[in-house]
Amino acid sequence: MAKKFLFFALSFLFSPTLFAQTEDRLDDHIEDWSQLLHHGRYISENSQFYLSSEYDPKKEWELSLKELNQKSSWICKFPARAYLISMAIKKSPPSYSHCEDFLSFQKRAPADQVSIVYVSEKMQSPESGFGHSFLKIAGNDLSHTFSFWTKMNDVDPLSLILKTFITGKKGYFTMAPFSETSSYYIEKEGRNLWEYQLELTQRQKTLLYFHLYELKNTNFQYLFHGHNCSTLIREILKVAYPDFSPGHLWATPKDVIKELHYSKKIDKTIQHIGHNSFIRVLNKNLQTTTQDRETIKDLKLPSLEGHSVEKTALYYHLAKEYTAYEYSSGHISYAKYKSAVKDINKRVSAEARDFQITIPDDSNPLHSQQDSQINLSYHQIDNHHYYGLGFLPVSHKLHNLNLNYESEFQLGGFNLLKNVSNEEYLLQEFNILKIKVYQDYDPLIGGTSFQFDFGVKQILNRDFRFTEGLRAQFGLGRTYSLFNDLDLFALTHLESFKDNDHSFLREKFQFGLIIREIYNMKSIIDFQINSPFSEKRIYDLDFIQSFNFKNINLNTQLNFNWQNGIQKNSYSLNTAFLF
Structure with missing residues (x-):
C-alpha cells in the first residue's frame, strides 16, 4: 500500500500537467528569475552559480523546483531563488529553519x-x-x-x-x-x-x-x-x-x-562629508588669516574674542576637523589627537559646540550634468576650413559646468575634422588617456593640480608647422582660488612628441584663469610658452567662452600662436550635446 501511494505521489509530482503549471509560473516571473541568474553574464565558471551546466532559465527553474521540494541545502545557498519560486507556486515563503549560516547572516x-x-x-x-x-x-x-x-x-x-x-x-x-x-x-x-x-x-x-x-x-x-x-x-x-x-x-x-x-x-x-572637503568649505567661509592657520596647525583654537556664536562654531569645527585630518593622515598619534580635541572642546561654549553648520550640497551627484557628449563644430586652422565631430564617452571638459565636482577637471575624447573644400580628414585629437585636474590650493591641507595626456594630437612643432603624431605630456602645479568664481592656475609640463619625420622632448610653462560667470557661462584664458629656453620658443594663447544649458554646451574657442614674429591663428565654434 505504501509503495502504491509513493508511486502515485511521484507520478503527480513529476506529471506533465504540473510542469506545465510551473512553466506558466515561470512565464509570469521570467524577468525576475533571469535577473536573479544575472542573465548568465560575467559569472566565473568555478562559482557553482547554476545547477545546470550552462545558463538556461527554464532548465534552471525546473532543477531548482526539484531542490525546493526536496528541502535540500540548495535552499540555504540560494534563498532568493527559493523565495521567488515558493511565492510563485505556493504563495508562501519557504522554511529556512535548517539554514544555520543564512540565519546567522540575518542576525549579524x-x-x-x-x-x-x-x-x-x-x-x-x-x-x-x-x-x-x-x-x-x-x-x-x-x-x-x-x-x-x-x-x-x-x-x-x-x-x-x-x-x-x-x-x-x-x-x-x-x-x-x-x-x-x-x-x-x-x-x-x-x-x-x-x-x-x-x-x-x-x-x-x-x-x-x-x-x-x-x-x-x-x-x-x-x-x-x-x-x-x-x-x-x-x-x-x-x-x-x-x-x-x-x-x-x-x-x-x-x-x-x-x-x-x-x-x-x-x-x-x-x-x-570628508575631512578634506569640510576643511576647504570652512576655510573659505571664514577667510582665515595666516596667524589663525598657524594656530590651527598647532592643534589649537585661534582667538575667539568678539566673535559671534556662528563664527565661533565655524572656528571650532575647523580646528576639530584639521586635528582629525592630521590623525587620519598618520601625522599625530591617537593620544595627541584625543588630548587636542579635549583642549579645543574646553575653550568653546556648549552653545557654539551644538550650533548646526549647514554644508552646501553643491557636490551632490544628482545635480551634475550628464557625462557623455557628442560635439559638432566648425574650425578655421591655418586658413583651412573644417567641419568637426567629437565624442567623449564619459566625464566632462574643462569648459563644462564642474560645480558639482570637488575640482575643475577634464577627461579627453577624440575630435575628427573634415576639410570643407576637399576629402581631407584630420584627426585633431584622439586620447588614450587625458586628465586635467585643477584642485584649488588650501593653506591648511594643500592641493596639487596636474595634467597627463597620452594619445594622438595635432600640435605646432618646433619649426612652427602643424603636424599630427603621438604625444605624451605630464604637468604639475597649483591652482589658487582668488575669489569664489575666479581661479588662477600655473603648471610646468614636460612633453614628448613623435610623428613620421621627427621626435622631440620639450618643456612648457602654462598660466591661466578660470572664470565662472552668471547664467552658467564660463571663460577660460590659457597662456603657454613652449620650449621657453629655446630660440624657437612658441607662445600659445587660448581663449574659450562657454555657455552651459541643461544638456547643451555652446562654446567658441580662439587660439593665437607666435614664433619669432610669425603668427598663426585658429578658431572654432562648437555645440556639444550631453546625454
Whole structure:
C-alpha cells in the first residue's frame, strides 16, 4: 500500500500537467528569475552559480523546483531563488529553519533599511575618476556594505589595460561593516559619501536582501567599462526594480544614482562629508588669516574674542576637523589627537559646540550634468576650413559646468575634422588617456593640480608647422582660488612628441584663469610658452567662452600662436550635446 501511494505521489509530482503549471509560473516571473541568474553574464565558471551546466532559465527553474521540494541545502545557498519560486507556486515563503549560516547572516546583518552610497571622485587615481558606488543595509543599530571591486596591482601597464578593458580581471564582491568602509573613504582617501535610502516594498526588500547573501561567495569578472561597481549594483537593484535600467552607453555610478532619482525610488539623502572637503568649505567661509592657520596647525583654537556664536562654531569645527585630518593622515598619534580635541572642546561654549553648520550640497551627484557628449563644430586652422565631430564617452571638459565636482577637471575624447573644400580628414585629437585636474590650493591641507595626456594630437612643432603624431605630456602645479568664481592656475609640463619625420622632448610653462560667470557661462584664458629656453620658443594663447544649458554646451574657442614674429591663428565654434 505504501509503495502504491509513493508511486502515485511521484507520478503527480513529476506529471506533465504540473510542469506545465510551473512553466506558466515561470512565464509570469521570467524577468525576475533571469535577473536573479544575472542573465548568465560575467559569472566565473568555478562559482557553482547554476545547477545546470550552462545558463538556461527554464532548465534552471525546473532543477531548482526539484531542490525546493526536496528541502535540500540548495535552499540555504540560494534563498532568493527559493523565495521567488515558493511565492510563485505556493504563495508562501519557504522554511529556512535548517539554514544555520543564512540565519546567522540575518542576525549579524539585518536589513530594515537599504541604501545605495555614492563615493566622490578621486581624480589622482584614474580608476576612481568616476566615483564609486556600493550598497548599504542597516537594522538594529548595525550597518554593513556590499561592494564590487578589483585589484589594480599589475606591474605591467599594458597587461593591466588588456585585462581591465578586454579579457577581464577577477572581481571581488565583499561585505564589510559600514564604519570600516566609510572610515576608509572619508579619513584615508578624503572623499565624500552620499547615501540614498531606497523606497522598497517588503517583497522587493526581501528579494534584494536574500540575493545579497547569494552573491557573497560568487566570483564575478570585472571589466572597467562593461562590468564594474556601478553595473553590478545596477543588476542587483533590478532584482527589486525589474524596470530599472539607466539608458546610458557607459553606466557610471552617477548614472545609476540619477536614474534612481528620476524614477522616484529614493526616499532620503544623507551626506557624509570628508575631512578634506569640510576643511576647504570652512576655510573659505571664514577667510582665515595666516596667524589663525598657524594656530590651527598647532592643534589649537585661534582667538575667539568678539566673535559671534556662528563664527565661533565655524572656528571650532575647523580646528576639530584639521586635528582629525592630521590623525587620519598618520601625522599625530591617537593620544595627541584625543588630548587636542579635549583642549579645543574646553575653550568653546556648549552653545557654539551644538550650533548646526549647514554644508552646501553643491557636490551632490544628482545635480551634475550628464557625462557623455557628442560635439559638432566648425574650425578655421591655418586658413583651412573644417567641419568637426567629437565624442567623449564619459566625464566632462574643462569648459563644462564642474560645480558639482570637488575640482575643475577634464577627461579627453577624440575630435575628427573634415576639410570643407576637399576629402581631407584630420584627426585633431584622439586620447588614450587625458586628465586635467585643477584642485584649488588650501593653506591648511594643500592641493596639487596636474595634467597627463597620452594619445594622438595635432600640435605646432618646433619649426612652427602643424603636424599630427603621438604625444605624451605630464604637468604639475597649483591652482589658487582668488575669489569664489575666479581661479588662477600655473603648471610646468614636460612633453614628448613623435610623428613620421621627427621626435622631440620639450618643456612648457602654462598660466591661466578660470572664470565662472552668471547664467552658467564660463571663460577660460590659457597662456603657454613652449620650449621657453629655446630660440624657437612658441607662445600659445587660448581663449574659450562657454555657455552651459541643461544638456547643451555652446562654446567658441580662439587660439593665437607666435614664433619669432610669425603668427598663426585658429578658431572654432562648437555645440556639444550631453546625454
